[in-house]
Amino acid sequence: MAKEVVLLDFWPSMFGMRVRIALAEKGVKYEYKEEDLKNKSPLLLEMNPINKQIPVLIHNGKPVCESLIIVQYIDEVWNDKSPLLPSDPYQRAQARFWADFVDKKVYGASRKVGSTTGEEQEAGKKEFFEILKTLEVELGDKPYFGGETFGYVDLSFITFYSWFHAYEVLGNINIEAECPKIIAWAKRCLQKESVAKTLPDQKKVYEFAAQMRKRFVSE
Amino acid sequence: MADEVVLLDFWPSMFGMRVRIALAEKGIKYEYKDEDLRNKSPLLLEMNPIHKKIPVLIHNGKPVCESLIIVQYIDEVWKDRCPLLPIDPYQRAHSRFWADFVDKKVIEVLMKISTTKGEEKEAGKMEFFEIFKILEGELGDKPYFGGGTFGFVDLSLIPYYSWFYAIETIGELNIEAECPKIVAWAKKCLQKETVAKTLPDQKKVYEYVEQMRKKFGND
Numbered sequence: 001m002a003k004e005v006v007l008l009d010f011w012p013s014m015f016g017m018r019v020r021i022a023l024a025e026k027g028v029k030y031e032y033k034e035e036d037l038k039n040k041s042p043l044l045l046e047m048n049p050i051n052k053q054i055p056v057l058i059h060n061g062k063p064v065c066e067s068l069i070i071v072q073y074i075d076e077v078w079n080d081k082s083p084l085l086p087s088d089p090y091q092r093a094q095a096r097f098w099a100d101f102v103d104k105k106v107y108g109a110s111r112k113v114g115s116t117t118g119e120e121q122e123a124g125k126k127e128f129f130e131i132l133k134t135l136e137v138e139l140g141d142k143p144y145f146g147g148e149t150f151g152y153v154d155l156s157f158i159t160f161y162s163w164f165h166a167y168e169v170l171g172n173i174n175i176e177a178e179c180p181k182i183i184a185w186a187k188r189c190l191q192k193e194s195v196a197k198t199l200p201d202q203k204k205v206y207e208f209a210a211q212m213r214k215r216f217v218s219e
Numbered sequence: 220m221a222d223e224v225v226l227l228d229f230w231p232s233m234f235g236m237r238v239r240i241a242l243a244e245k246g247i248k249y250e251y252k253d254e255d256l257r258n259k260s261p262l263l264l265e266m267n268p269i270h271k272k273i274p275v276l277i278h279n280g281k282p283v284c285e286s287l288i289i290v291q292y293i294d295e296v297w298k299d300r301c302p303l304l305p306i307d308p309y310q311r312a313h314s315r316f317w318a319d320f321v322d323k324k325v326i327e328v329l330m331k332i333s334t335t336k337g338e339e340k341e342a343g344k345m346e347f348f349e350i351f352k353i354l355e356g357e358l359g360d361k362p363y364f365g366g367g368t369f370g371f372v373d374l375s376l377i378p379y380y381s382w383f384y385a386i387e388t389i390g391e392l393n394i395e396a397e398c399p400k401i402v403a404w405a406k407k408c409l410q411k412e413t414v415a416k417t418l419p420d421q422k423k424v425y426e427y428v429e430q431m432r433k434k435f436g437n438d
Contacts, residue, residue: 050320050353062309069315076308089295093283100285101269134269 005030006058008044010037012208014107015067016055017159017198022071024194025155026078068099068156075152085152098138098145099156105131106160113171114163115213125171132179139185150192154185158195161186165202166209224249225277227263229256231427233326234286235274236378236417241290243413244374245297287318287375294371304371317357317364318375324350325379332390333428334435344390351398358404369411373404377414380405384421385428 007023007030009016023030035044035054047056047063057064057073064070075084086092109131112124135157139145145153164175164186176183189195226242226249228235242249254263254273266275266282276283276292283289294303305311328350331343354376358364364372383394383405395402408414 059309064309064312065316066319069312069319072315073308073312076311089292090278090281090283092295093288093292096288096291097284100288 004060006033007031008033008035008041008047008054008056008058010035010054011200012162012205013054014159014163017162017200018067018155019055019057019070019074020198021155021159021194022074022084024198025082025084025150026074027081028074028078068103071152071155083151084155086146095146095152098135098153102135102153102156102160106157110160110163110167113167113173114209115170121171125173128167128171128173129178132175132182136179136181139181143188144185150189150195154189158186158189159199161189162199162202162205163209166206169206170209170213222247223277223279225252226250227252227254227260227266227273227275227277229254229273230419231381231424232273233378233382236381236419237286237374238274238276238289238293239417240374240377240413241293241303243417244301244303244369245293246300247293247297287322290371290374302370303374305365314365314371317354317372321354321372321375321379325376329379329382329386332386332392333432340390344392347386347390347392348397351394351401355398355400358400362407363404369408369414373408377405377408378418380408381418381421381424382428385425388425389428389432 005023005028007016007019009019009032011034020032033041033043035041037054040052044054044056045052047058048054048065051065053065055065055067055070057070059073059077064073071084085095106128109124109128112120113128116124135145142148144150145157167173168175190199224242224247226235226238228238228251230253239251252260252262254260256273259271263273263275264271266277267273267284270284272284274284274286274289276289278292278296283292290303304314328343328347332340332347335343361367363369364376383402386392387394409418
């Protein structure tokens with residue numbers, strides 16, 4: 001029954017998208033509830049009283065919070081198909097390290113690119129490309145960060161791709177010119193149905209981001 | 220052949236202490252190397268080129284970085300004794316959430332208290348107690364965050380106890396008066412040999428923090 005799995009989410013959230021991809025990979029049916037982040041539902045506040053943030057996965061009434069923790073939970077519960085993390089402990093530690101790197105670095109730098117101006121934005125752009133280039137090195141010649149198959153690190157990072165057009169326009173940058181391997185990898189990921197069906201249209205995300213930017217930056 | 224385990228660490232680091240406790244819990248023999256963080260060793264820079272930070276666990280020549288990732292790695296490799304994480308996926312997600320909460324919230328507020336003055340410091344002190352009261356709420360009446368036994372969340376938080384004297388002195392706070400349950404829990408953890416042998420003397424930590432504050436002009 002779909003009611004057993006509920007996802008509280010917000011359509012442009014890269015963090016929410018990670019969970020949607022994981023659920024799609026595992027073929028889990030669920031109820032999707034869109035949150036208005038300016039007017040959070042009582043359910044969200046009850047299920048995530050600590051951080052009050054989406055995504056929240058509610059499984060048989062019990063909440064799981066924080067996107068990467070939710071993805072690992074999904075991988076462990078629905079462990080009969082499409083493993084997201086490697087089975088070897090060392091490979092698993094490496095996957096966790098790189099997903100953690102994405103979490104710690106990509107969001108912060110991309111915010112600077114999308115939501116700031118002047119010197120702060122220039123610094124953000126430099127940082128953003130340094131981070132993406134580090135990821136390109138880690139990817140190397142592999143088709144995916146996970147190796148031959150799409151995995152945890154790919155899942156943690158691909159969701160940012162839906163924001164690339166927004167960063168390019170708002171930051172006046174060309175990501176493909178600087179980081180062609182990342183774009184090639186992203187397009188490869190988009191050939192997967194779970195990714196293609198989850199990632200929102202880049203123009204829609206840009207419109208949303210431009211709206212947000214007006215709120216934070218005086219033009 | 221015996222496992223070769225090396226830990227690159229820095230004695231007052233709460234993050235390093237987590238790994239030392241985990242290794243002790245599992246009874247793993249290892250070589251401890253104390254790093255001079257103002258003059259990082261070539262080995263550290265080679266083993267953690269991305270963040271250049273301790274702790275780094277080097278297992279049979281292969282590095283694992285980030286304290287909570289290292290602890291999970293240790294738990295998975297040496298899985299025959301003293302489990303640190305619960306077996307049940309929901310309990311495991313719950314443990315990861317709270318260890319992540321500790322990671323995201325505590326160090327930041329400690330830095331605020333130690334390195335700022337006036338209003339900002341007062342705000343830091345208020346935040347410190349808010350965070351620890353939330354943790355008291357999560358602990359409830361359980362002997363440990365893990366329930367009946369010391370576990371992942373306990374391990375992630377207990378190293379901060381070695382910094383309490385420093386925080387109380389520098390911050391002019393009385394942690395036991397505001398958060399008696401946390402102090403009671405910490406003293407219970409200290410009855411464990413692995414914790415007692417790992418945590419450095421609180422006064423030694425205070426002297427180190429004072430030294431750092433003088434260096435950076437925060438005193």
